[in-house]
Amino acid sequence: MGKLVSDTMKQNLALVAFLKQHDIYTYFLPVSSACENRIVVKGTERINFISNNYLGFSTHPKVKEAVEAALRKYGLGIGGSPIACGSTDLHYALNERIARVYGQEDCVLYASGYQALLGGIQATVRRGDVVLLDSLVHRSIVDGVTLSEADKRMWLHNDMEDLEQLLERVKNKYERMLIVVDSVYSMDGDIAPLPEIRRLAGEHGALVLVDEAHSLGVIGKRGYGILDHFDLPGGADVIAGTFSKFAGAVGGFVTASREYITFLRHNCSPFIFSASLSPLIVAGVLQSFDLLDEEPQWRERLLANSRSFIDGLKSLGFDTGTSVTACVPIIIRDTQKTMAFNKIILEHGVFASPVVHPAVPHTESRIRLGVMATHTAEDIERSMEIFKKAGKELGII
């Protein structure tokens, strides 16, 4: 009889067993409060640096009001795929809102950002096409290309010379070329050089898809992400994103031309064969878009907090890599030390996320921190003291 847990799977579990044995395993901890600047983990309040709820909108009073109103009207969910009963007036309003934000013609919503990227890419390319990926794009993108059966080529992270050489190499060998980038990289917090990418794509006849997961609500004069940041209205052919970061909720989207979105609506499996987002989420996300326009102070505070956080870490001697946004790594380059660091900061009151192999190579092990607009000066000061203590104890600084 076949083994349910194969030897390869067992090897994979060895790291988990090792971390548990050394009491430095800090994943899947039980949370028993809302996701605010302080969060209750294992029954104790800690400073929250683990979330992507950058603007703190998930608990904003206006968002709660909008969700309560939707709850009274629609109940918990809509009970079907968008192609059946899952396209409410709220879903249409959000489609229209996102298309307007990005200067596009139409939009489709997905149950998660992962599904939006996976489905959008899988439906767009096929065998005979090639997808050119920055080496640090999110897993949902890599999985989407694998499902599509298009060829996959990677270029060195944010390296435009490498992208140009790759474009030269693959040119004329494929029916279509699609370049995919994260606007802001989730583990490094740096920004894709979109003007150069767009120029190279234009010169070589390639299409461009951007993943706005960590940029919507964070960069750009109006917080509208990378096109707004570079003032490049036609900077991408397809824009995908998620509501789990800027709205602290769940769900994703793809926005582009009417013809392309009509194609996705009728041909994209993760869109058609999955229940529609709950109207409660859609109402909350619509309100979050209103907040982006009406309460710019949250974005301003996020920017100021991110700057002081990065400066603080650097002045303590930590390596924060190339981050210029609200995703900030403390790069430790050693899996065991990274897990130990996380355990120490958790015990002293900071909740953060260790990122180790296989998510990144061993030499890139890090703590990944998400700054929030709602962090107070005291939150930042106190967390610096805790990072300093852990850094000294482990000989990292």
Ligand SMILES: Cc1ncc(COP(=O)(O)O)c(C=O)c1O
């Ligand atoms: C860059 C990037 N793209 C896509 C996703 C998937 O989004 P979601 O978690 O909303 O499914 C994530 C989530 O971590 C991400 O970091």
